[in-house]
Amino acid sequence: MKRILTLVAGIIVAATLTSSRQAEKVITKEDGMTVVNTTELGKDVIGYISPTPLKIYIQKNKVVKVEALKNQETPKYFVKVKNALLDKWNGQKVADAQKLKVDAVTGATMSSDAVIKNVQLGLEYYQKKGKK
Numbered sequence: 701m702k703r704i705l706t707l708v709a710g711i712i713v714a715a716t717l718t719s720s721r722q723a724e725k726v727i728t729k730e731d732g733m734t735v736v737n738t739t740e741l742g743k744d745v746i747g748y749i750s751p752t753p754l755k756i757y758i759q760k761n762k763v764v765k766v767e768a769l770k771n772q773e774t775p776k777y778f779v780k781v782k783n784a785l786l787d788k789w790n791g792q793k794v795a796d797a798q799k800l801k802v803d804a805v806t807g808a809t810m811s812s813d814a815v816i817k818n819v820q821l822g823l824e825y826y827q828k829k830g831k832k
Contacts, residue, residue: 727830733759734830736822739769745821747773747814754815756789756822761831763789763797766819777808785815794831798823 728735738745739753746752750772757764766786771778784805789797798820804812 726825730757733757733764734826736826736830737769738818738822741821741825742814742818745814745817747771747811748777748808749773752778752811752814752818754818754822756819756826758794758826758830761794763792763794763823765790768815773811778811780805781808781811781815785812789819794823794826798827 726737726740728737734757736756736758737753738756739751742753743751752771752773753769755767755769757767766789768778768782768786773781785802788802789800792800802816802819804816
């Protein structure tokens, strides 16, 4: 019984440390800005082919920029998404950016929807965990 309790305690400690490390990877500081990385948050948000992770840069509770990270989306279509969508949230207060209605790019709807969902996830996470 003592071994089982020790094992369970070890699992709980490991899970807590892993959860803490995940939060560290999701929110970081860079050049005086808070950066939300959606690689883990949006790992199940699939565009046309793959997840579409982003970095969301926030300063003084405003979105500074949204940056696409490496993904496996079709480059000629994903560049349309990047050009049309990523600056839509720039300059917006986080609360306003969360409510912003952004239309998908014609011809790249699935990739667009995934980017929009990742921005929403990242901003929601920032509101809960990173806002100071």
